[in-house]
Amino acid sequence: MTCRYVLLVSWISLTLVSALLLFSRGFLMTRTVLKQKSCCAVDSVHLEGIRNSRNLFVPDSNCSQKFCLGVGNTRAIIFVVDALRYDFVAPYSGLEEQYYHNKMTVLDDLVTTKGARLYKFIADPPTTTFQRVNALTTGSLPTFIDIGSNFASTEINEDNIIDKLISTNRTVVFIGDDTWTGLYPNRFTRQYPYPSFNVWDLDTVDNGVKSHLATELQKTDWDVILAHVLGVDHCGHRYGSKHPEMARKLSETNDMLREVVESMDNRTVLFVMGDHGMTESGDHGGESHKEVTAALVVYSKNPFLSSRLSVAPEIQQVDFVPTFSQIMGIPVPFSSLGATFLTNLPPQSEDYGSNTHDLASLIVWTNVEQVTNYFTEYARTNSQFPSSVVDKLLKNYTSLLEKYKNLNIANFSTFMEESLKYMNDLREVCRAVWVQFDSFSMSRGLVLIFLTISLGFIVVDGLPSELLHDMIKGPFLWYGFLFVAASSGLCCVLHYFKLISRLELSLYITSCCSSIVALSCLIVLNWYQVAEHWYKLNKSSDPLSLITRVIALVSAVGMFSNSYVVQESSIIPYLLTSLVWVSVIDVKLEAVKKFAEKCSNFSIFGYFVTSVKCKLILLALCLNVILRLTFYFWECREEQNTNCHRVKNISKTLSCVMTVISFATFITLARLLLRNLGNLTGWSPPIFVSRYFPTVNVVCCGCYWILNSLPTVNKPKLFFSWQIQLLPITVFFISGGAIVLLYVFPLCVHRTYNTVLYHHGNLIPSIFNKMRNIMSSHNLEDRTPVVYGLATVYSATFINLSIFISFLSAVLLGESRAVVNVLMICTMFLLAVILSIVKFEKAKNSKGNCFSVPWWSVLCWALSSSHFFYATGHQPTFSTVQWDCAGIFGNIVSTIVPGMLVILNTFISQITHSLLLPLLMIIPFTVATVWPKVVHNSHEFRNGELELFQNDDLRRQEMFNLLARYILFSAFKVFVSMFSACIHSRHLMVWAIFAPKFIFEGVSFLVSLPFLLLGFLFVERISTKISCLVTESSHID
């Protein structure tokens, strides 16, 4: 039976997971960063060489490129105007002239009279400055997640033109947007970065650029000046494109450009470009026509290579990198995918004329080879590209090679066309994999996860649990599994016969769809019962359930707003506090009504103080104070700049001592509690473990933290580094081992055969029995077993579990944040106690209701889990991930162990909450036995937690319900974050806020699923062991 419930839970969660994966396949495009660097086999090519170039193949294949062209002394000015759309520059003579038309007069003048060239400069999505700057320097198609690049900092370690320039001893000067200095720290000879974050500030960056550009232009030592102005982009974000401010910003930029053009000498090439465009409302980030169409103007006082080569009006943004490299005479960066733009190249020498074709074909051919080299290298190390496509492209390459070997004047133009087409095809293949949102997978993923959540909600909330139980007992589950397996099998068969091309996608879709069909069959067949059940529920609605709905909705809908996602750390505890207080205040004082008439005011007050409600309020106050204390462990994210105050000036020693003391208090309290409950008597393995291991753990943790905080100078004198790493390893293995042991021997009880039986409440008969036993000596062998701690058998195991989990996470979180763990465990237990008392108050006189866990408890638990995600010093951004925890075991070569440690560290709150979720069901019975005063009909709960064992079916049903509710709410949050990431895919902040939020929600959902099941299995394991104990005892009798 347990097995069936586990299967059902895993079925629902797998359906949700496959819908989630389907969505993320479409939304998160990934690319692996290759670390290779390009180089030139032959540095400069003389004209004689070019003539015989086809014979000049260098066999040495270590270098990606055979030739580097270009004139050594060329200088370049790259002037990036953020969000300079094509029509801001192109002359406009229509009737609907906007503020942005015809303002860049200098560029217009250059193009019409001085031979400068204006192009549509097509950017690739995502059209955000960060990714565009990356593309403009590496020539590749950066995605949101470039695997292999460094998550912790934004520095680019892929091959790029800046590094190439520096390696050839060029002087690079940078002025403007500080995105560049984040991407390329310590590269520029001189740099003048200005903050880019405040999009309402239109002038700071521009004024800075203006003042420094003038002085830099006077100097002669630079080879490349990079200037990046942001005014136009910020104006778009603030006012939109159709605004007088836009005219002002464009004119100012125009003035700056005039100065630049006037100061240029003959060997300088000027590039004026927009890194992306903008929509009419001034946003960018997506892939609409206006966002991707930027402008590029290239100007040099020397004429360009040839006017005989046709001038295309449109070039790709990635084409900039190879073109620039050829002009500057540096190797094209290894991962560049662009095609060199011949019409912008400066002449090689005076008498190049006759060699135009040779030169052009050589440049194009080196380009083809470089791109192919990168592509094959990428396809070799990575299986993102379908092999059929790779083979086809390589076939094209060989045919091109043949053509190049037999090149003459006649087939020159066809060769050029074909090689351009080849490079284009190759780039399109890459783009399809790396850049485009796959709207097919995204929309299907969204729809499927929504359907699964809503059907799951109807099954869990609508079907009466007895009916669900019967259903699970029956063959439905097997039919459902058979159906899913059959459809997936069909998918595989179709793939085998090549009728389906993308197996992974179709497996996701079919498994989801078939599960949805099965679930909806179940609902349709039982629709009458569902309707009846909901009708009953509707009649007995109370204000608390309404407020629960409001708060659940607020916490979910907030994810659509960027400011709510940014400030979520303070919103979650706000909602949690509200919900707890509402549920506490909602409890009625029953007896007061009768009281009020008779008694005076003062005695009412006295009555209030002794009432359950007052105790509840005090508990809630405790909980609230603890929650408020955890605020001091928050980490700030970049966007919170003004609203976030971190308490930094706590010395390391102090925090160390505080942590050790709090842990010691924590385990002492837990021990006292366990001892008083009778779960610390005897010498069975779990009791032994819970008696001694926490102490060892505290000592080890304390030693580790103190030794680790010693000054680094003294450390090597005292001990080796492996010696200090032994301590956390000890803690880890002790805690992990203890958890495994608790699973194997879950019962923290002690059984003796005592001759004396103390009947609860009936003292006289027990004394009589004892007297009789003493008098009649032949009846000494009374083998009635006495079991210590049976009334709290479930909660004792879970208390031990929580202690060991808290040690695991304490080691992971480090000494300054480990206190939060203690606070988290306290919060969870307090919350469970408060919720169970409220539940008892609500479910008066009906014992059956005490098994079910209502929605508001589940919501509280879920809110608490996301609150402690923030309180353990995390934020849903990659820069705040605590990477240092990966190194606590020293340098491990594999990436799996540190990766696991980082994931455990990041989602420790979700993991703990999902593992201890059964507490919501167990604690009510604990409260009823330990603190019977707060429960009205406590005499019904004399058996304590054994009620859970006795009502086997009810326990499983309600456990399943609890798990399913928690999973559904988490999945709902994931769905909302997916949805918001999807709608905001054009938003300025999508890659900074919404996409990371989605990733963190999704991963936390995935991580918490196995731990939820583990918690469920723990409860079942305890139950089976109790039944063993009972049968054993009765057998002996």
Added chain:
Amino acid sequence: MSIIYRHMDLVESIKGIIIYCLGTIMFFVAAVLFGAEIMSKHEETLMFGAFVSLLTIFPMTLHTGRQAVMKFMTNQPAPNMFHKMFYRTFQFTIAGAWVGAAYIPLDWDRAWQAWPITCSFGALIGNILGYMFILVQHFVFGTHGVFGKKKKSFSGKYS
């Protein structure tokens, strides 16, 4: 007005002031627990507490005496319409302040988004809505119809 005069004796008013101050402290603590900054903005928080206390506790002590506050705090049902009005406005004011906090995290960069302003404003609006609500409830859906009759019954009770 006669009700107010009747309660204008010294001891009673001092007790009222004490209750008002206690209310201020209560709201101060509540605001801090709900996430208000305690170090840098304690003055604002205290002002907010005083303001909400002024909207809720103060009229209660003024009109119905401190005992009504005690009754309300110990969660007893309202004995009459007049008490009910204060209970209702209390709930509405708190709800208004709660909703007002929703404006603080938004990135509109307005001066009025600073901490106690939106909450105080929300409390004020909630307070007004509470009075309106009770007015509408009483005169549109209520069983007692006329204004004068009601007033008379009040003065009758307190004289």
